[in-house]
Amino acid sequence: MTESSRTAAADWWRQASVYQIYPRSFADANGDGIGDLKGITSKVGYLQELGIEAVWLSPFYPSELADGGYDVADYRDVDPKIGTLADFDEMTAALHAAGIKVIVDIVPNHTSDQHEWFQEALAAPKGSDARDRYIFREGKGENGELPPNNWTSIFGGPAWERITEPDGTPGQWYFHLFAKEQPDLNWDRRDVRDDFLKTLRFWSDRGVDGFRIDVAHSLTKNLDEAYDALTTILGDWSIFEDGQHPIWDRDEVHEIYAEWREVFNSYDPPRTAVAEAWVPKPHRRARYASPESLGQAFNFDLLVADFDAAEFRKIISENLEFATESGSSTTWVFSNHDVVRHATRYGLPSVHGGLNDGFSGGNNGKQWLLDGGDPAAVDVELGLRRAKAATALMLALPGSAYLYQGEELGLQEAGQIPDADRQDPAFFRNPGVDIGRDGCRVPLPWEPTGSALGFGAGTAHLPQPEWFADYAASAQEADAGSTLAFYRRALALRGELQTEEVLAWEETGAADVLHFSRPGGWHVVTNFGAEPVELPAGEILLTSTPLVDGKLPADSTAWLKR
Numbered sequence: 193m194t195e196s197s198r199t200a201a202a203d204w205w206r207q208a209s210v211y212q213i214y215p216r217s218f219a220d221a222n223g224d225g226i227g228d229l230k231g232i233t234s235k236v237g238y239l240q241e242l243g244i245e246a247v248w249l250s251p252f253y254p255s256e257l258a259d260g261g262y263d264v265a266d267y268r269d270v271d272p273k274i275g276t277l278a279d280f281d282e283m284t285a286a287l288h289a290a291g292i293k294v295i296v297d298i299v300p301n302h303t304s305d306q307h308e309w310f311q312e313a314l315a316a317p318k319g320s321d322a323r324d325r326y327i328f329r330e331g332k333g334e335n336g337e338l339p340p341n342n343w344t345s346i347f348g349g350p351a352w353e354r355i356t357e358p359d360g361t362p363g364q365w366y367f368h369l370f371a372k373e374q375p376d377l378n379w380d381r382r383d384v385r386d387d388f389l390k391t392l393r394f395w396s397d398r399g400v401d402g403f404r405i406d407v408a409h410s411l412t413k414n415l416d417e418a419y420d421a422l423t424t425i426l427g428d429w430s431i432f433e434d435g436q437h438p439i440w441d442r443d444e445v446h447e448i449y450a451e452w453r454e455v456f457n458s459y460d461p462p463r464t465a466v467a468e469a470w471v472p473k474p475h476r477r478a479r480y481a482s483p484e485s486l487g488q489a490f491n492f493d494l495l496v497a498d499f500d501a502a503e504f505r506k507i508i509s510e511n512l513e514f515a516t517e518s519g520s521s522t523t524w525v526f527s528n529h530d531v532v533r534h535a536t537r538y539g540l541p542s543v544h545g546g547l548n549d550g551f552s553g554g555n556n557g558k559q560w561l562l563d564g565g566d567p568a569a570v571d572v573e574l575g576l577r578r579a580k581a582a583t584a585l586m587l588a589l590p591g592s593a594y595l596y597q598g599e600e601l602g603l604q605e606a607g608q609i610p611d612a613d614r615q616d617p618a619f620f621r622n623p624g625v626d627i628g629r630d631g632c633r634v635p636l637p638w639e640p641t642g643s644a645l646g647f648g649a650g651t652a653h654l655p656q657p658e659w660f661a662d663y664a665a666s667a668q669e670a671d672a673g674s675t676l677a678f679y680r681r682a683l684a685l686r687g688e689l690q691t692e693e694v695l696a697w698e699e700t701g702a703a704d705v706l707h708f709s710r711p712g713g714w715h716v717v718t719n720f721g722a723e724p725v726e727l728p729a730g731e732i733l734l735t736s737t738p739l740v741d742g743k744l745p746a747d748s749t750a751w752l753k754r
Contacts, residue, residue: 201461202461202462204245204246204293204401204461204464205246205293205402205464205466205487205488205521205592206520206521206591206592206693207521207590207591207592207689207690207693208245208246208293208592208593209243209244209245209246209587209592209593209595209683209686210244210245210246210247210248210295210592210593210594210595211239211242211244211246211247211248211595211596211597212247212248212250212528212529212594212595212596212597213232213247213248213249213250213597214227214250214260214529214597214633215227215228215229215231215232215249215250215251215252215261215274216260216261216274216633216635216653217597217633217634217635217636217647217652217653217654218231218232218235218597218635218636219231219232219234219235219636219638219647219648220635220644220647220648220649220650220652221233221234221648222648223648223649223650224273224648224650225644225648225650225651225652225653226273226274226653227274227635227647227648228273228274228275228279229252229270229274229275229276229279229280229282229283230275230279230282230283231648232247232249232283233279233282233283233286236283236286236287236289236290236292237290238665239287239290239292240290240291240292241680242600242676242679242680242683243679243680243683243684243686243687244292244595244683245291245292245293246292246293246294246295246401246402247287247292247293247294247295248295248296248297248404248594249294249295249296249297250262250297250529251264251297251299252270252271252274252275252280252296253265253266253267253269253270253271254266254269254270254271254272254304254306255271255304255306256304256305256306256373257615258304258305258371258373258374258617259347259370259371259373259374259616259617260529260615260616260629260633262297262299262370262374262406263302263303263304263305263306263371263373263374264299264303264304264307265303265304265306265307266307266308267298267299267387267388267391267394268390268391268394268395277398280398281398281399284398284399284400285399288399293401293402294399294400294401294402295400295401295402295403295404295464295466296395296400296402296403296404297403297404297406298388298391298392298403298404298405298406299406299407300377300379300388300405300406300407300408300411301369301370301376301377301406301407301410301411302368302369302370302374302375302376302377303374303375303377304373304374305372305373305374305375306373309322309325309326310326310375313325313326313328313366314355314358315358316358317357317358318357318363318364323364324378324381325377325378325381325383325384326366326367326375326376326377326378327366327367327375327376327377327378327413327415328364328365328366328367329352329364329365329366329367329415330364330365331352331354331364331365335362336362336363336364336365337354337362339351339352339354339365340352340365340367340417340420341417341419341420341421342420342423343422343423345368345369345370345371345372345621346369346370347370347371347617347618347621347622347626348618348621348622348625348626349372349621349622351367351368351369352365352366352367352368353365353366353368353372353375367415369407369410369439370617371617371621373617376413377411379411379412379413379445379448380412385448385451388452389451389452389455392452392455392456392463393455396455396456396459396463400463401463401464402463402464402465402466403463403464403465403466404465404466404468405465405466405467405468405486406468407468407470408445408449408467408468408469408480408486408489409440409441409445409467409469409470409471409480410439410440410441411445411448412442412444412445412448413438413439413442414438414442415438416438419438429472434473434476435476440470440471441469441471441476446479446480446484446485449480449485449486450484450485452465452486453483453484453485453486453487456487464487464488465486465487465488466486466487466488466489466490466523466592467480467481467485467486467488467489467490468490469489469490470492474510474511474514475514475517477489477491477514478514478515478517478518478520479518481515481518481519481520482518482519482520483519483520487520488520488521488523488592489520489523490523490525490594491511491522491523491524491525491591492525493507493510493511494507494508494524494525494526494582494586495525495526495527495528495531495534499538499578499582499720499747500720501703501704501705501706501718501720501721502703504585504706504718504720505697505706508589508695508708509697511591512590512591512693512694512695515590515591515693521590521591521592521693522590522591522592523591523592523593523594524586524589524591524592524593524594525593525594525595525596526579526582526583526586526596526599527595527596527599527632528594528596528632529596529629529632529633530629530632531557531629531632532557532558532560532561532605532631532632533596533598533599533603533604533605533631533632534575534579534582534599535572535575535576535579535599535602535603535604535605536557536560536570536575536604536605536607537557537575538574538575538576538578538579538582539570539571539572539573539574539575539576539578539604540557540560540569540570540571540575541569541571557605558626558627560607561605561607561627561631562624562625562627564607564608565605565606565607565608565609565627565631566607566608567604567607567608567657567659570604572604574747575604576602576675577736577737577747577748578747579599579602580602580675580678580736580737580748580749581718581719581736581737581747581748581749582718582749583595583599583679583682583736584678584682584716584718584734584736584749584750584751585706585716585718585749587682587683587686588686588689588708588710588714588716588749588751589695590692590693590694590695590710591693593686595679596632597636598636598663599679600675600676600679600680601636601637601663601664601665601668601675601676602663602674602675603636603637603660603663604659604663605631605632606630606631606632606634606654606655606656606657606660607631608657609630609631609634609654609655610655613630613654613655614628614630615628615630615633615653615654616628616629616630616633630654633654634652634654634655634656634657634660635647635648635652635653635654635656636665637656637660637661637663637664637665638664638665638666639664639665639666640661640662640664640666640667641661644656645660645661645664646664646665646666678734678736681734682734682751685733685734685751688712688714689710689712689714691710691711691712692710692711694710694711695708695709695710696708696709698715698728700717700725702721702725704719704720704721704722705717705718705719705720705721705725706718706720707728712753713730713753713754714751714752714753715728715730715751715752715753715754716749716750716751716752717744717749717750717752718748718749719744719745719746719747719748719749720747721746722746723746724740724741724743724744724745724746725743725744726742726743726744727739727742727743727744727750727752728752728754729754730752730753730754731752731753731754732750732751732752733751733752733753734750734751735748735749735750735751736748736749736750
């Protein structure tokens with residue numbers, strides 16, 4: 193292998209199109225209602241034809257599903273409900289044979305309360321090594337009956353949970369940023385750090401090409417009692433200097449990732465990583481994306497943006513600038529397993545794609561869900577048109593593009609799920625305040641008929657609304673005008689765009705029209721306005737909406753080449 197080809201192989205991630213799979217809701221091969229690894233293997237041909245370059249698998253590890261699999265009981269195994277390690281190897285081999293890389297989710301902030309370490313901690317006495325792997329503290333009050341402080345968890349309710357000691361008496365409290373079934377680890381411990389290095393090697397040795405790091409900015413903490421009086425600790429950054437927040441984005445977290453980078457670089461080609469780091473300052477996010485750290489970090493700025501030309505341009509320009517400074521490439525995303533699907537967000541009145549809390553799908557999306565998630569309240573045609581326009585713009589940008597399963601079908605959010613069928617802990621911990629994330633996790637419709645619409649032979653673990661049948665993949669296969677056909681065309685063309693990671697803004701004379709060019713004569717125009725606009729001269733290769741009298745309609749994107 194020449195040096196240039198070796199570099200190309202190592203840099204595949206810089207402008208990759210990555211398809212996120214939520215395994216439990218992708219495809220069910222054994223008919224038990226839960227998606228599995230064999231189901232993914234059965235759809236490799238579909239993924240290859242779609243044209244993506246990598247898949248990112250949300251957690252498939254043993255789990256009690258207190259948080260959709262993000263409560264991990266064993267980091268080096270597969271949940272029996274999803275498959276076996278042999279199934280994982282078979283799936284990886286099939287994906288690699290199709291030219292598709294494999295990225296897996298690592299959840300390092302917390303374990304499941306069923307993890308052997310936490311079970312050991314419950315059985316061990318106060319002050320033991322086993323307890324010290326987590327964050328245990330004595331309670332307040334006369335008999336320790338009050339939590340150490342009044343902090344709330346991300347999912348609502350107290351961030352502390354009291355245990356029963358081995359002798360049966362009420363005991364210490366442990367800290368959990370998320371659900372009580374997800375106790376936070378103590379990353380000051382050397383054995384905690386070493387065990388995750390072992391996990392990274394375990395999956396890398398099995399052929400995994402990269403890792404997505406969940407809540408990458410929260411591992412290291414300072415829970416000094418001096419902070420106990422602060423009631424807004426989880427969300428208030430303004431009162432702390434950079435790197436000094438007790439919970440988020442502490443400087444020392446990068447000591448951990450420097451060790452991870454050594455592991456990644458010990459493989460040929462080096463393993464990649466992308467950080468989920470919700471930090472308010474781009475220059476802080478850039479630290480996670482540095483070559484000495486994880487190498488890349490999620491950029492959620494477009495996901496939280498209005499469908500607005502000026503805002504899109506500002507976000508794109510700033511993130512490309514920060515990517516250049518960090519030596520990384522930026523990432524772009526509109527939908528994932530935590531937010532209301534963007535085809536729905538963009539179809540709501542006074543459309544705003546922004547996130548209120550990082551989980552529930554945006555100011556309008558969240559309120560729509562709380563109001564009942566009525567599909568009739570969504571302008572489906574407008575939402576899909578804007579979603580396709582935004583996606584076409586995004587796929588033409590330098591950097592990595594992350595797609596979420598089902599968006600290639602134009603799938604809408606399932607807003608109306610009976611309370612008895614819901615699974616997200618956010619719903620149960622915040623009644624009337626947070627409806628949860630189940631609506632974007634409903635199993636995919638592969639066929640227009642059948643009890644689970646082709647997802648599997650059994651009943652899907654989350655109910656599929658009847659109208660899901662209208663979005664079935666098989667029905668779109670033969671339709672040249674379908675959303676699926678549009679995604680396939682855009683992803684095929686995107687491969688030709690992956691040259692230099694630069695763009696140049698072109699003057700349009702209209703505040704609601706964006707036009708940029710890429711090396712090789714590529715031009716991309718997005719009309720955010722209400723009226724059709726003239727396109728520049730060039731061969732039209734792709735439009736998100738058919739042209740009208742040769743003009744680009746409202747809420748549409750076109751790719752041209754000169």
